[in-house]
Amino acid sequence: MALLDLDHLKKIIGDDPAFIRQVLQIFIRNTPEDMAALTRAVEKGSHEQVSFYAHKLKSAAGAIGYNEAYEDFKVLEGMGKELAPISEIEAHVNKLNAECSVCMVEIEQIMNSL
Numbered sequence: 001m002a003l004l005d006l007d008h009l010k011k012i013i014g015d016d017p018a019f020i021r022q023v024l025q026i027f028i029r030n031t032p033e034d035m036a037a038l039t040r041a042v043e044k045g046s047h048e049q050v051s052f053y054a055h056k057l058k059s060a061a062g063a064i065g066y067n068e069a070y071e072d073f074k075v076l077e078g079m080g081k082e083l084a085p086i087s088e089i090e091a092h093v094n095k096l097n098a099e100c101s102v103c104m105v106e107i108e109q110i111m112n113s114l
Contacts, residue, residue, distance in 0.1 A: 003103045006110065008065030017114035024107050027064050031057065035100055042090050050089055051080030057096075066103060072096055 006020075013019055034057050041049030058073035060066075076092050 003066060003068060003106050004110065005065030005067055012063065021111050021114050024064065024111050027060055028104060028107055031060060031100060035097055038093055042086060042093050045086050047080045047083050051077050054080055069096065069099060069103065
C-alpha cells in the first residue's frame with residue numbers, strides 16, 4: 001500500500017510533474033534534518049521541542065499526502081504538550097523514524113516516475 005496520497009498533493013498544487021517533484025524534493029531535504037532535531041529533543045527530554053518538531057513534521061507530511069505520518073505526528077505533538085513520559089515519546093519517534101525511511105524510498109520512486 002502506498003504511503004503517499006499523491007492525489008491529495010495534486011489537489012493542492014496541481015498536476016505539474018516539475019512542481020510536484022520540487023515539493024517532494026523539499027520534503028526529502030528537510031525531513032531528515034527535522035527528524036534528527038526531533039530525536040535530539042527526545043534525548044534532551046525537551047517536551048517543548050518535541051511538540052515543536054512534531055508540529056512542523058505534521059504540517060509537512062499533511063501537505064504531501066503522507067496521511068499516516070500526519071496522524072502519528074499529531075499524536076506526538078500532543079504527547080509533547082501533555083508532557084507524556086519521554087520513554088513513550090521515544091518509542092513513538094523510533095517508529096516514525098522507520099516509517100520516514102520507507103517513505104523516502106517511495107518518494108524517490110515517485111519522483112523518478114514523474
